[in-house]
Amino acid sequence: MAIIKVERPKLSVGEKVYFGAIFKGMIITLRHAFRSLVGKSTGANELNSSGVGITMQYPEKKWDDQLPEYYRGAPALVTDELDRERCVSCQLCEFICPPKAIKITPGEIPSNNEWAKVEKRPEKFDIDMIRCIYCGMCEEVCPEQAIYLRPDYVITGTNRSEMVHDKERLYEIGGKRVGLVNKWNDLK
Amino acid sequence: MSEDAPAKTVTAEKKLPKDLAAEKGMVNVQIDGHWIQVPRGTRMIEAAKMAEKEVPHYCYHPKLSSPGNCRMCLVQMGMPPRPAPGAAPEYGEDGYQEIGWMPRPVIACANTVGENMGIRTTGDLVEKTREGVMEFLLINHPLDCPICDQAGECKLQEFSVEHGRGQSRFKETKIKKPKNVDIGKNIRLDDERCIMCSRCIRFMDEVAEESVLGFSQRGTHTSVTVHPDHRLDNNYSLNTADICPVGALTSNDFRFQMRVWFLKETKSIDVNCGTGANTVIWTRGNEIFRVTPRQNDDVNSAWMPDSHRLAFHSLQTDDRLTRPLLKKGDKHVETTWLEATAKAAEGLGMRQPNEVAIIASGRMTNEELYLAKKIAEAIGTELITIVPRKGESDGKLVSADRNPNTTGATLIFGTDEPCAKLDAIREGVIAGKIKALVVLQENLLEEAGFKIKDLSKLDHLVSSHTHANATAAKSHVVLPGTGFAEKRATYVNVTGRLQRSNQAVIAPGEARDDWESLAALLSKLDKEYQPPASMDGVLNALVTEVEAFNGQTFGSIGDLGVQITETGVTIPLLEQEKARVKSGIIVG
Numbered sequence: 001m002a003i004i005k006v007e008r009p010k011l012s013v014g015e016k017v018y019f020g021a022i023f024k025g026m027i028i029t030l031r032h033a034f035r036s037l038v039g040k041s042t043g044a045n046e047l048n049s050s051g052v053g054i055t056m057q058y059p060e061k062k063w064d065d066q067l068p069e070y071y072r073g074a075p076a077l078v079t080d081e082l083d084r085e086r087c088v089s090c091q092l093c094e095f096i097c098p099p100k101a102i103k104i105t106p107g108e109i110p111s112n113n114e115w116a117k118v119e120k121r122p123e124k125f126d127i128d129m130i131r132c133i134y135c136g137m138c139e140e141v142c143p144e145q146a147i148y149l150r151p152d153y154v155i156t157g158t159n160r161s162e163m164v165h166d167k168e169r170l171y172e173i174g175g176k177r178v179g180l181v182n183k184w185n186d187l188k
Numbered sequence: 189m190s191e192d193a194p195a196k197t198v199t200a201e202k203k204l205p206k207d208l209a210a211e212k213g214m215v216n217v218q219i220d221g222h223w224i225q226v227p228r229g230t231r232m233i234e235a236a237k238m239a240e241k242e243v244p245h246y247c248y249h250p251k252l253s254s255p256g257n258c259r260m261c262l263v264q265m266g267m268p269p270r271p272a273p274g275a276a277p278e279y280g281e282d283g284y285q286e287i288g289w290m291p292r293p294v295i296a297c298a299n300t301v302g303e304n305m306g307i308r309t310t311g312d313l314v315e316k317t318r319e320g321v322m323e324f325l326l327i328n329h330p331l332d333c334p335i336c337d338q339a340g341e342c343k344l345q346e347f348s349v350e351h352g353r354g355q356s357r358f359k360e361t362k363i364k365k366p367k368n369v370d371i372g373k374n375i376r377l378d379d380e381r382c383i384m385c386s387r388c389i390r391f392m393d394e395v396a397e398e399s400v401l402g403f404s405q406r407g408t409h410t411s412v413t414v415h416p417d418h419r420l421d422n423n424y425s426l427n428t429a430d431i432c433p434v435g436a437l438t439s440n441d442f443r444f445q446m447r448v449w450f451l452k453e454t455k456s457i458d459v460n461c462g463t464g465a466n467t468v469i470w471t472r473g474n475e476i477f478r479v480t481p482r483q484n485d486d487v488n489s490a491w492m493p494d495s496h497r498l499a500f501h502s503l504q505t506d507d508r509l510t511r512p513l514l515k516k517g518d519k520h521v522e523t524t525w526l527e528a529t530a531k532a533a534e535g536l537g538m539r540q541p542n543e544v545a546i547i548a549s550g551r552m553t554n555e556e557l558y559l560a561k562k563i564a565e566a567i568g569t570e571l572i573t574i575v576p577r578k579g580e581s582d583g584k585l586v587s588a589d590r591n592p593n594t595t596g597a598t599l600i601f602g603t604d605e606p607c608a609k610l611d612a613i614r615e616g617v618i619a620g621k622i623k624a625l626v627v628l629q630e631n632l633l634e635e636a637g638f639k640i641k642d643l644s645k646l647d648h649l650v651s652s653h654t655h656a657n658a659t660a661a662k663s664h665v666v667l668p669g670t671g672f673a674e675k676r677a678t679y680v681n682v683t684g685r686l687q688r689s690n691q692a693v694i695a696p697g698e699a700r701d702d703w704e705s706l707a708a709l710l711s712k713l714d715k716e717y718q719p720p721a722s723m724d725g726v727l728n729a730l731v732t733e734v735e736a737f738n739g740q741t742f743g744s745i746g747d748l749g750v751q752i753t754e755t756g757v758t759i760p761l762l763e764q765e766k767a768r769v770k771s772g773i774i775v776g
Contacts, residue, residue: 090334091447106444119368120335120444143334183331 064151072134072149075127076174077167081187083176084115086146089122093138093147101131102138118184125167129155145180205283206303218287218306231775232296232307233261241309244318244347246325246433247385248297250775251490251765252394255298258325258385260347262293262317266306293317318351326356328363328408329434330380338435340448344383365411372420374440374494375429379411382436388412388428394768395491395761396424396584412436423582426494430480441498442478451477454692455747457679459551459672460496461579462589463488463759464681466748467497469673469692476500476673476693484748485776487685489765493586500673507656509668510697520666525700525708532665533712535648536624541568545613545622547636549629550574550591550606552702553677553689555726557593557600558734559706560628566714571622572601573609575636584761587682595755596680599736610636617642624648629669629702631657650709652702668699675701676723678745682757686740687749 014020035041056063077087089106107123109116138147150173157163165173205216205223214225219239226235231254236243246258268285271277277285287306293313301307308314326348333339365379389401389412400418403410414420420428429437451470458465458479465488470478479500481492512528513520523531536544544567548560552574564572574597577590591597597606614637616622625646631653632638643649643662652667653660660666673692680686695701703726707719720726724742731737736753744750769776 088335089444090339091450092334095447095449106446108444117367118335 067151071151072136073151073153074155074173075138075147076150077147077170078174078177081178086144087122088120088144092141096137096141099131099133101128127165129163215301215303217301220309226301230301232299232301235301236309243296243309249387252390253773256295259321261296263296264308264313265290265294268304319353322348322352325383327358336435337438343433363408371414372425375420375425376438376440378436381434382412383434384410387431388437391428396422398422423493423495427491446472446477454690456689457687458496459592460499462587462682463585464592464679464687465492471692474693488585503671508696509653510699513666515664528665529708529712532650532709539624543623544569545571546626548574550594550597551629554596555677555703557597558730563710571609571613574606575630576607577635589682593679595684600734620645627651627659631659633658667705669702670695670699684753684755685749686745686752688745
């Protein structure tokens with residue numbers, strides 16, 4: 001391995017006497033303080049701040065409209081145009097999930113069901129949001145386009161069990177998703 | 189140096205490879221450029237396997253006849269050109285004739301090798317052929333993989349990744365066939381997934397000998413069907429799901445339970461009859477999901493009866509015993525192992541030796557039987573027996589002896605009739621002569637023929653069970669034990685083969701491996717006995733005392749077991765298979 005010798009930078013006299021830089025910083029700080037007092041903070045509008053300073057008053061104010069299209073929030077299950085649950089519990093997301101947050105109990109669709117020909121659906125589908133790392137691998141691996149990372153990021157709870165999203169909660173977050181590939185119905 | 193030495197070398201040099209091979213009943217075959225010797229009459233696919241070259245196939249199964257209908261095993265073949273009349277064959281410097289390659293492929297599963305034959309399992313021709321066959325097989329195959337139980341162990345998935353095109357060129361409508369058809373108690377049929385390999389049909393014809401499956405319709409409409417007046421209710425039906433290379437036949441019991449890639453495989457043996465079929469136990473976490481047969485040509489070929497493979501469910505019920513119990517008044521109270529063992533030993537030690545008897549079980553392992561015998565010796569009683577469990581043989585794999593280890597008991601007790609003393613013990617209990625009884629893994633109200641009132645006569649009843657039952661309810665001390673998938677142990681099957689079971693799951697609660705509780709009890713009765721630190725220690729002690737086991741260890745038994753004694757008993761299915769191998773129907 002080659003040895004690279006790094007030379008210390010040669011400082012000029014002005015740089016060695018560091019008071020100059022300190023004064024420069026003080027002036028910038030005071031300028032911002034003065035501007036915020038007269039209600040003219042930089043970026044106040046863009047950051048949706050209260051106007052006093054540039055701090056956003058979260059959670060009263062949020063930045064949700066600024067979230068990019070590709071934002072990865074809570075994973076959720078979606079239904080199709082006909083309200084059929086898209087998930088067939090193939091368990092690939094459970095397999096790929098790096099922190100093992102997903103737990104699925106597969107089950108058979110009863111023969112009297114409208115979608116009996118799909119044969120399989122999840123009986124239980126739990127995502128432990130304490131474990132979830134929002135990586136999006138579940139969405140990527142899903143062969144049925146049934147699981148998506150939604151923009152929801154405020155996932156809170158007062159105990160551990162509240163942080164486990166069950167099937168019902170996952171469909172509530174996911175809602176209906178249209179315009180996807182349909183292989184089980186005539187929409188195609 | 190003598191004069192004939194150089195002459196000998198000359199003759200050795202003159203001997204051609206074909207003559208050298210012929211002396212041993214072998215032929216020379218060139219597989220992908222390498223010459224190997226294989227026995228005369230070997231199928232090309234088996235020769236390739238010997239050369240460690242994989243030939244993909246669907247319909248071929250070494251235990252079934254070879255109709256050659258999937259066409260997946262097509263390889264390129266070549267033979268030396270036939271010499272012109274009067275001309276002698278020409279041999280190259282290496283002693284082989286030049287191979288003339290045939291322009292069209294042949295199936296490797298149903299053709300046998302010949303002298304100086306060449307086989308190519310790779311190359312343009314072979315690869316194009318496989319791609320073509322895969323494309324035809326996938327034309328009507330549905331995109332069911334996310335809901336198909338076979339996904340993950342599906343040959344169609346595997347080979348379409350290895351040899352398929354990746355893109356479908358099929359623009360027309362796929363043929364619709366019946367899906368989710370209920371054809372039998374244990375088997376579900378999906379005709380759209382079927383690739384018409386006919387393995388299931390041949391299995392039912394040739395091995396199960398109940399020809400209820402067959403093809404109906406023609407061309408692309410061909411589908412596997414069950415005879416209209418019959419159902420696939422044979423006790424060997426689940427083997428068809430095992431050999432089905434796709435998800436056309438799946439197990440009702442395993443249906444949608446778990447994807448196979450989550451399951452851990454543990455090699456073990458079946459304990460539901462004396463045959464001791466070799467199995468694989470599939471678990472996830474601490475739960476068993478399925479049991480499948482494992483090939484052992486000396487025990488169960490590649491098959492297993494349904495009744496035995498579904499028996500694992502009984503291990504995962506709610507009535508398992510999880511804590512040692514002591515009887516206080518009319519009720520059982522939970523206690524510690526230390527106290528339970530002490531109380532059990534106290535009640536046995538305070539009586540006259542002839543007032544104590546031990547009823548062991550043919551379901552116990554060799555190690556447990558050995559310790560049971562040691563306990564009998566420590567007490568000084570002669571009264572030790574196992575309970576016979578006779579049924580009818582089905583003429584295939586289910587043995588008439590439903591105990592998995594009668595042979596083991598015979599060897600360890602050193603008697604030809606390990607069940608002989610059961611009647612004497614029962615009469616002794618009824619007459620009140622026997623005051624204390626140790627019952628191991630048997631519910632006495634079942635095969636042993638006891639009545640509940642007989643058990644009330646006992647002053648001290650110690651029993652070990654996996655599940656709650658009437659004998660446990662009557663016992664003064666109950667020791668919770670482990671079931672077949674929960675222990676590493678050895679058994680001897682009806683033919684005298686020593687086999688090994690492995691631990692796949694952990695027993696519930698405080699239930700202990702039975703050898704541990706027996707060794708603890710023995711050390712209380714015999715103060716000089718030092719309980720070994722592990723199961724291997726028990727086997728080591730057993731090996732030194734019982735001659736037939738001489739020199740055996742868990743390692744030497746291996747996955748396929750070793751023959752330690754000859755009982756003269758044969759397994760009917762293996763005899764049938766031998767006959768078919770001999771007549772050349774199957775490879776075996």
